[in-house]
Amino acid sequence: xxxxFAIARRELTGYFLTxxxxxxxxxxxxxxxxxxxxxxxFMERRQADLTPFFDFHPWLYxxxxxxxxxxxxxxxxxxxxxxxxxxxxxxAWQTVLGKFTAAxxxxxxxLALTFPIWLSVNYLGDxxxxxxxxxxxxxxxxxxxxxxxxxxxSSLTNSQVIAFVFGVVASFLLMMxxxxxxxxxxxxxxxxxxxxxxxxFSLLTHFDAIARGVLDMRSIIFFALLxxxxxxxxxxxxxxxKMS
Amino acid sequence: MWNxxxxxxxxxxxxxxxxxxxxxxxxxxxxxxxxxxxxRVDLTENRIYTLSQSTTDVLGSLQEPVTxxxxxxxxxxxxxxxxxxxxxxxxxxxxxxxxxAEGKLRVEQVDPIPFSSLEDEAIGYSLAGFNMNRAGxxxxxxxxxxxxxxxxxxxxxxxxxxxxxxxxxxxRLVARLAHxxxxxxxxxxxxxxxxxxxxxxxxxxxxxxIARDYExxxxxxxxxxxxxxxxxxxxxxxxxxxxxxxYAIDQFAIRGGGVLAFxxxxxxxxxxxxxxxxxxxxxxxxxxxxxxxxxxxMDSKQVVGDISMAIKIRGRxxxxxxxxxxxxxxxxxxxxLNPDDxxxxxxxxxxxxxxxxxxxxxxxxxxxTPLIQTTANSALFxxxxxxxxxxxxxxxANYAPSGVQQVLAARVxxxxxxxxxxxxxxxxxxxxxxxxxxxxPELVTTSERPLNVIIVGDTDLxxxxxxxxxxxxxxxxxxxxxxxxxxxxxxxxxxxxLRGQGISFRPFTTVDRTEAAANDKYRATEDxxxxxxKETQEKLQALLVQNTSVDPATGEPVLQEASPExxxxxxxxxxxxxxxxxxxxxxxLALRGEIEALGDFLRLVNIAAVPLVIVLVGIxxxxxxxxxxxRYLRRRAAA
Numbered sequence: 001x002x003x004x005f006a007i008a009r010r011e012l013t014g015y016f017l018t019x020x021x022x023x024x025x026x027x028x029x030x031x032x033x034x035x036x037x038x039x040x041x042f043m044e045r046r047q048a049d050l051t052p053f054f055d056f057h058p059w060l061y062x063x064x065x066x067x068x069x070x071x072x073x074x075x076x077x078x079x080x081x082x083x084x085x086x087x088x089x090x091x092a093w094q095t096v097l098g099k100f101t102a103a104x105x106x107x108x109x110x111l112a113l114t115f116p117i118w119l120s121v122n123y124l125g126d127x128x129x130x131x132x133x134x135x136x137x138x139x140x141x142x143x144x145x146x147x148x149x150x151x152x153x154s155s156l157t158n159s160q161v162i163a164f165v166f167g168v169v170a171s172f173l174l175m176m177x178x179x180x181x182x183x184x185x186x187x188x189x190x191x192x193x194x195x196x197x198x199x200x201f202s203l204l205t206h207f208d209a210i211a212r213g214v215l216d217m218r219s220i221i222f223f224a225l226l227x228x229x230x231x232x233x234x235x236x237x238x239x240x241x242k243m244s
Numbered sequence: 245m246w247n248x249x250x251x252x253x254x255x256x257x258x259x260x261x262x263x264x265x266x267x268x269x270x271x272x273x274x275x276x277x278x279x280x281x282x283x284r285v286d287l288t289e290n291r292i293y294t295l296s297q298s299t300t301d302v303l304g305s306l307q308e309p310v311t312x313x314x315x316x317x318x319x320x321x322x323x324x325x326x327x328x329x330x331x332x333x334x335x336x337x338x339x340x341x342x343x344x345a346e347g348k349l350r351v352e353q354v355d356p357i358p359f360s361s362l363e364d365e366a367i368g369y370s371l372a373g374f375n376m377n378r379a380g381x382x383x384x385x386x387x388x389x390x391x392x393x394x395x396x397x398x399x400x401x402x403x404x405x406x407x408x409x410x411x412x413x414x415x416r417l418v419a420r421l422a423h424x425x426x427x428x429x430x431x432x433x434x435x436x437x438x439x440x441x442x443x444x445x446x447x448x449x450x451x452x453x454i455a456r457d458y459e460x461x462x463x464x465x466x467x468x469x470x471x472x473x474x475x476x477x478x479x480x481x482x483x484x485x486x487x488x489x490x491y492a493i494d495q496f497a498i499r500g501g502g503v504l505a506f507x508x509x510x511x512x513x514x515x516x517x518x519x520x521x522x523x524x525x526x527x528x529x530x531x532x533x534x535x536x537x538x539x540x541x542m543d544s545k546q547v548v549g550d551i552s553m554a555i556k557i558r559g560r561x562x563x564x565x566x567x568x569x570x571x572x573x574x575x576x577x578x579x580x581l582n583p584d585d586x587x588x589x590x591x592x593x594x595x596x597x598x599x600x601x602x603x604x605x606x607x608x609x610x611x612x613t614p615l616i617q618t619t620a621n622s623a624l625f626x627x628x629x630x631x632x633x634x635x636x637x638x639x640x641a642n643y644a645p646s647g648v649q650q651v652l653a654a655r656v657x658x659x660x661x662x663x664x665x666x667x668x669x670x671x672x673x674x675x676x677x678x679x680x681x682x683x684x685p686e687l688v689t690t691s692e693r694p695l696n697v698i699i700v701g702d703t704d705l706x707x708x709x710x711x712x713x714x715x716x717x718x719x720x721x722x723x724x725x726x727x728x729x730x731x732x733x734x735x736x737x738x739x740x741x742l743r744g745q746g747i748s749f750r751p752f753t754t755v756d757r758t759e760a761a762a763n764d765k766y767r768a769t770e771d772x773x774x775x776x777x778k779e780t781q782e783k784l785q786a787l788l789v790q791n792t793s794v795d796p797a798t799g800e801p802v803l804q805e806a807s808p809e810x811x812x813x814x815x816x817x818x819x820x821x822x823x824x825x826x827x828x829x830x831x832x833l834a835l836r837g838e839i840e841a842l843g844d845f846l847r848l849v850n851i852a853a854v855p856l857v858i859v860l861v862g863i864x865x866x867x868x869x870x871x872x873x874x875r876y877l878r879r880r881a882a883a
Contacts, residue, residue: 022862026855033851043843048750113858116850124752124846130287200277205329213288221276229269236258236265 003090007098008105015106028064028110035060036117048125053117054135054211058175058204061107061146066167068106069150072099073238074163092238096231100151107143111136131213138210141223142203146171148230155237174226177202201226292408295340298742299415302422303341306348308392310421312338312414314353315366320376320383330404331385337410341418349418356384372401387414391421405717412742419739420457427475427734429458432465432489434481434529435513435703449716450706450723454478458730465489468671469682475734476502481511481703483529487669488684494534494663495685500693502733504726505531508703509547509627510572510598523631528600529703537663538656539610542600542701545627547572548650550618551643552760553580555595559636566832569763570636571643572598572625574618577749582615585655587698587728591721593749595710598630599702601650610658610695614651621645621760641771653700659691698729755842762838766831773831777824784817 015021032053036042040052121127150167157163203226206219286294314334321327338351356362358381366384367373373382387399397417406413431438438460439447447455454460460478461471468488470477477496482505485493497503507529514524528544535541549571557570574596581588594616601624604612623646625639668684704710705722713719731739787810792801 016865019862019866022858025858029854029858030851033847037847037850043846046752046755048752113854114850116854120846120850124754125750126753127750128289130289134287200273208329212293213286214293215285215287217283218277222273225269225272225276229265232265233262236262240255240258 004094004098004101007090007095008101011099011102012105015102021106024064024068024106025110025113028060029113031060032056032114033117048121048127050117050121050127050132050135053114054139057139058142058207061143062168062171062175064110065107065143065146066150066153066164066171068103069147069167070154070160070163072103072151073155073234074157074160092235096151096235096238100147100227100231100234103147103151104144107147108140111139111143128213131211134213134215135211137215138207138219141210141220142207145174145203145223145226145230148227148234149174152230152234152237155234155241171203174201175203295337295344296411296742298739299341299411300344302415302419302739303345303349306345306418306422308422309348309350310345310389310391310418311350311352312341312418313388313390314338314351315356315362315369315371315384315386315388316353317357317376317383317385318355319381320374321385323376326404327385330402330407333407334402334410337414341414358382369396369398370400371398374401387417389417389421391424393424395421395424397421412739415742416457416739426457426459428461428473429454429476429478429730429734430461430463430470430474431478432463432467432480432482432485434465434483434526435511435706436515437480437706438462448706449708449711449718450726453723454727454730457727458734463489466672467492467682468684470496470501470685471682474501476504476730478730479503479505479531480706481506481508481514481526481529482531483526485531486672488671490531490534491664491668491684493531494537495688497534497538497695497697498660498662498688498691500691500696502696502698502730504698504700504729504733506700506703506706507531507542507544507600508598508701509542509544509600510630511703512597513704513707513709522633527627527631530600531699533663535699536605538660538695538697539605539658540602540612540654540656540699541605542602542699544600546601547598547625547627547630548601548618548622548652548701549625549639549643550574550622550650551640551645551763552619552621552756557636566637568636568640571623571639572630574599576616577751579619580617582613582617585613585615587655587725587732588615591724591728593721594725595705595720595722596652596702597704597710599652599700601652602654602699602701603651604654610656610660613655613657614653615655615698616651616653616700618650618652620647620649622648622650624650641767641774643767652702653698656697656699657694660695661691662687662689665689696733698733755839758842759839762835766835769831770828773824773828777821777828780817780820780824784814784821787814787817 035056036050036053040055042052045052118132121132122129146167149170150163153166153170154160154163156166200222206216206222209216209219284293286292316331321331335353342349342351354362356366358376363382363384366386366388369386369388371384371386371388373384375381376383385402387402389397397420399413399417402410436445437448437451439445439451451460458475461474463470463477465482465484466486466489469492474496477493479493493503508527510527511524511529514526517523517525530542530544551569551571553574553576554569554571555573555575556567557573558565558567559570576594576596578592581591581594583589596616604610623643630639664687667687671681671684706726711718711720711722791810794801
């Protein structure tokens, strides 16, 4: 545990030593704000809720989180610092968890920096703050899931660019699995319960289920299981490297 | 070689581990989604995703078994992601109903495949069919409820657009199956809302909604008695009631019968007058002498307006088209609806158009509970000035807030005396149709049971215009108000708590207030400028008339040559006109500017403020680190 925290802290402070983190944060906050006000028509709707804000999170994450996650493992393999990491007395699990925690914490910080919108909506009217809280929880969970997926994608390759592309594609498929686009791939030959199962993986569906104002246990457990699965797969890959 | 084998084994092991993990993930998800059912924490303010007490009460009070059958075409639902998600919610809700009812409620789900007997059943129950595919096969998504005495209630189509009312619709269906006897409500329909089979005009949506829960018994304006067995009376725009009819209503009310009366000072939805098509033929109605006996009054020649609740409509100001607040047409939100009364407590959005003001008579000794009130920014207009149909800017221009809240709907209870102390008025001669007249009720002079009356000062809230949106869906809670009122008057209040949750209306109150304040500020300036404009135009006109005389030869008007002074004056007037018009435009621009300034400020804060801070922090950190680094290097160099 303490080792994992140490690794996480080292990774997180490492982020802020380069301008990259600041650029990310600036672009994320600005993009979220712009999307809310311009695409989401926040002022024109004249409704005191943050639907136009949260609706864009999955799509912004689709681009931002692979950008954060791509450097988690691909960088190390390329620079050869993985040798250093592999000879330290830490287990693969601790490294995987540590890096994941740092990345997730970084996204959480970015999310927290969007607080002005919460202040704004409360200044403009009387919103349902319970629903807004649920929205932030849903957003955080979805971010965690996408970080886990992109972390795994990053561990598969030396190149950050490939890691980014893998990450985006995998995230996209998972988000969209509820749509006919993906289901039709299965619909023809798979029995209905398989199709149902694939549909139930949709990150968007579970995100919406929580963001509407309910901490639905099924959706929360789904996110937790997904994170667990991809971290485990991540560890398997890292273990395989260690040997080579 | 030994190493290689070991590595290969480890790799295989890792791969196997990965596959097992995926399988475990799939299995766990399946188990969780099947097993965990409804475990959830509802964070919403009104607990809209938790089953309400109403539902628990209704389900708990079931005596006889009830069966709910969900007809769901898998082909239709699978193809549409929103329907699929919604069907999950419906099924989940039905499962929880089953759990709470503890055996008294059974839920079944069937798939009405095209051309199967199940589809015939669905059609038999009048469930709505939708085209599923090119072959024209129909899909269904509705509920049919049955009880042990052949009662049938259906929800023909479960629509995601009506999700907020889902619990209400289902609980109501169960409640109706549990209590099949339908209360009868007499209706005196002064606006022909019941529709007309001859002209094939359909009933207003409000009426259709009432008719789902109550049996409506039509009563004519010349009735002599109220038929027996009615739980309440619905009186709509009673402009032509005969004295006998008024006596019948008086006696119904004095015996404690519930009366829901919709009066008006301008019934915009009455038939247009033949002479002035812009005005209704019978604009106002009231229930005198009953109102006086009940201790209330409504001046039928005064229309209530409230600029802070007004909706915006287009009008002309001179030659320009402007959008302006029209005070007599109002949007009511939570602040205007009594939170403590069951009828309005759960509502948060209604619309009203040209209402009268209801007030208690002094020293009347009755209980007068306002249900709907304006703010203190209200003002009273005369019926005549509103019917003149001037440009809406005229009403806005001279608006003077009265500082008094007006009551637009009120509940009246207490002990009252009859309005006809001399007994029933003489009966008119029997009509030619030969229909037997009911004998008038025996005179009762003082309340046997407390008065049970709700009076509303507007009839237009019953019209489709103020209830439905462009695609015919319910967009205000006017009909909820009516049904709640009837429920409250007839004593069947089980579902009232559920009805309000349907529409959630949370406006930008800060923006509304800013707009209202800005409007006030600029109105004074605008008034002054408009007056000056008018005066200048009049002066110009006067000059023109002065210089016009009639040519004795042809009888035609002739314009004489203007003197240099007059020409000078004309030039000045024209100049002034241009200036004033420009100033008016500036005022209107400034007004909009104030409102947009708020939007711009918020945009700036949300998009740029935090990023700027981040950049500053970043620069500071880097600057600090460079200083540390250079200091460290200097020390090393010195050592």
